[in-house]
Structures are given as structure tokens and as C-alpha cells.
Amino acid sequence: MKINHCTNQLFNNYNIYSTKQNNNIRKNNRHTSPTFKASASEIERMLARKGITCDFGGNSFVADCVKRTVDVFESLFGRSSLPREVNYKYIGNPAEEGLAQYWAYYDRVDINAADSCFNNKQALQNAMYKHKKVLGMPTWLSSSHYLHPVIHEFGHGAHFHNIEKNNNEYAWDWMSNKIHNAVGQLITKFKLSKYANYNLKEFMAERISKDICTKLNYNDKYTGYQKDVDYSHIFSNKWNCRYSTPQAYLDYYTQQIWNGDMDEAENAAGRIDVFLKEIERESYKSTRKQSNFWGIIDEVAGMITGQAKWLDKINRANKNKL
Numbered sequence: 001m002k003i004n005h006c007t008n009q010l011f012n013n014y015n016i017y018s019t020k021q022n023n024n025i026r027k028n029n030r031h032t033s034p035t036f037k038a039s040a041s042e043i044e045r046m047l048a049r050k051g052i053t054c055d056f057g058g059n060s061f062v063a064d065c066v067k068r069t070v071d072v073f074e075s076l077f078g079r080s081s082l083p084r085e086v087n088y089k090y091i092g093n094p095a096e097e098g099l100a101q102y103w104a105y106y107d108r109v110d111i112n113a114a115d116s117c118f119n120n121k122q123a124l125q126n127a128m129y130k131h132k133k134v135l136g137m138p139t140w141l142s143s144s145h146y147l148h149p150v151i152h153e154f155g156h157g158a159h160f161h162n163i164e165k166n167n168n169e170y171a172w173d174w175m176s177n178k179i180h181n182a183v184g185q186l187i188t189k190f191k192l193s194k195y196a197n198y199n200l201k202e203f204m205a206e207r208i209s210k211d212i213c214t215k216l217n218y219n220d221k222y223t224g225y226q227k228d229v230d231y232s233h234i235f236s237n238k239w240n241c242r243y244s245t246p247q248a249y250l251d252y253y254t255q256q257i258w259n260g261d262m263d264e265a266e267n268a269a270g271r272i273d274v275f276l277k278e279i280e281r282e283s284y285k286s287t288r289k290q291s292n293f294w295g296i297i298d299e300v301a302g303m304i305t306g307q308a309k310w311l312d313k314i315n316r317a318n319k320n321k322l
């Protein structure tokens with residue numbers, strides 16, 4: 001109820017005050033923030049034309065971050081991946097509520113005005129640098145790009161829309177579940193992020209954030225391959241590679257989570273468990289002197305391609321369907 005009330009309030013404010021706000025911000029902008037060409041209300045109107053209702057509370061920096069994120073998601077996942085509403089507003093103590101949130105029920109992203117890091121690019125960049133890499137360990141977040149918090153929440157939105165598209169939206173609640181241990185081990189191996197281990201929703205959002213943020217240029221345009229974020233086909237894209245590698249297993253699992261296929265995700269987690277146990281067994285048998293468990297993974301994985309026969313079977317079945 002509380003959230004519903006809030007949503008209505010914001011909608012009214014937007015209608016009543018948008019013109020007045022616009023004039024004020026334009027005046028201020030000329031003197032204080034020449035970096036950003038468009039004012040918050042100009043961007044609000046621009047996004048409204050794409051079907052996204054926004055209230056940035058006059059914060060042109062946040063509006064610009066959202067606009068850049070919308071451009072990236074629209075080009076990579078299509079307009080249907082975008083949330084219906086984005087607001088910059090007070091959510092509560094960032095230590096408890098985080099920097100931003102995505103509400104699947106309302107299809108809405110809230111950016112927390114309680115944290116001063118959203119005041120300007122430098123402040124946000126500094127906040128992200130706090131998650132700097134500790135050698136050999138996954139950081140809390142999967143990238144330290146200043147757009148990470150916004151891209152992460154849009155990632156939740158794109159994920160939710162995709163499982164809806166596959167008629168698997170009932171899987172959304174299931175995704176609050178803890179990550180399977182074996183999958184967690186793989187995430188650690190790829191140093192995705194500690195937060196990715198929190199639950200399946202965060203796993204997906206952190207994977208998307210990493211894949212996008214590490215390939216943004218100086219102007220925040222995505223410079224990677226589209227197929228690298230085509231999670232519906234990411235596993236078959238890599239099919240001709242060494243599909244018995246940890247990367248292939250992680251991609252296969254990612255594909256199931258992205259589509260909301262709970263049965264296949266559970267199945268994949270079980271297979272990952274078998275795969276890792278086999279590696280452990282082989283590494284124990286190995287007479288070579290290796291300093292750590294993950295150090296020989298790729299080498300051993302090449303020796304146990306038989307483990308990946310189940311994937312062969314699925315691939316053949318899929319080919320027959322075509």
C-alpha cells in the first residue's frame with residue numbers, strides 16, 4: 001500500500017510541476033553543470049516518449065546516467081527490456097536499502113536520494129572505487145564503473161521481462177533462493193562478485209553488469225559483441241569451443257537462469273557439481289605440483305570431455321527440433 005501510494009504521488013508531481021521544474025533547472029544548469037546538455041525534465045520527457053515514466057527530482061546527473069543506461073539496454077536487449085518507471089527519491093538508509101532497487105511488481109527502478117554519491121559523476125565514481133579489487137578475491141560488485149548501480153537495476157528489469165516473455169514469471173520468487181554451492185564455486189573462480197552469490201537474481205544482474213560495464217567506452221557506448229550478452233543463446237554461441245570448461249558450464253547455467261527455466265537450472269547445477277567433483281578427483285590424482293585447486297582446472301577439464309556428453313545429447317535434441 002505504502003509503495004502504491006508513493007507511485008501515485010510521484011505521478012501527480014510529474015504532471016503538476018514538470019513545467020516549473022524545467023525552467024528552474026535550465027537556469028541552474030547554465031551556471032553549475034555545463035557537462036550535461038539536457039536538463040532532468042528534458043530527459044524525463046525524452047524517456048516518456050519511450051514509455052518510461054521518470055521523476056529525477058531535478059537531478060540532471062541521475063537523469064543523464066539513466067538516459068545512458070536506457071540507450072545501452074535498448075540497443076542490446078530491445079525496448080521491451082526497459083522498466084516502466086524510474087525515480088530518484090529517498091528510499092532509506094543506504095546501508096540497509098542499498099543505492100538503488102528494482103521492483104518487479106511495479107516494473108520500477110528507484111535510485112536512492114539518501115546517498116550523496118548520486119550528486120555528481122566524481123562522487124559516484126569514488127563510491128564505486130570503494131569496491132576495488134583485492135588480489136585473487138572477488139570484489140563486492142562485479143565492476144567499479146560509475147554506471148554500475150543503474151545498469152545493475154536495469155539488469156534485473158531486463159531479466160524479469162525475459163522470464164515473463166518465456167512465460168516463466170512464476171520463477172521470479174524462486175530466484176530469491178540461495179545459489180547452489182557448486183555454482184557458487186564457479187562464480188568464485190570467475191571472480192564475478194561476492195554479491196552475485198547472494199541469490200539467483202543478483203547472480204544474473206551482476207553477470208549483466210560485468211559483461212556490459214567492462215565494455216563501455218569513454219562515452220558509455222557498448223563496444224563488445226552483442227552475442228556476448230545474448231544470454232538466451234550464450235551457451236550455443238560457445239558450443240564449438242571447449243564446452244567442457246568451467247566457462248561453458250557457467251554459461252549454460254546462466255542461460256537457464258536468464259530464461260527462468262527452473263528444472264534445467266537445477267539440472268545444470270547438479271551437472272556442475274559432478275564436473276567439479278571430477279576435477280577435484282583428478283587434481284588429487286595428479287602427480288604435478290600445483291599450488292591451488294583452480295590452477296589446474298582448465299588443464300584437467302580438457303581430459304574429461306566425457307563428462308560433457310549430457311550436453312551433446314541436449315545439443316542433438318535441439319538440432320533435431322529445428
Ligand SMILES: [Zn+2]
Nearest residue numbers: 152156202205
Ligand atoms: Zn540487485
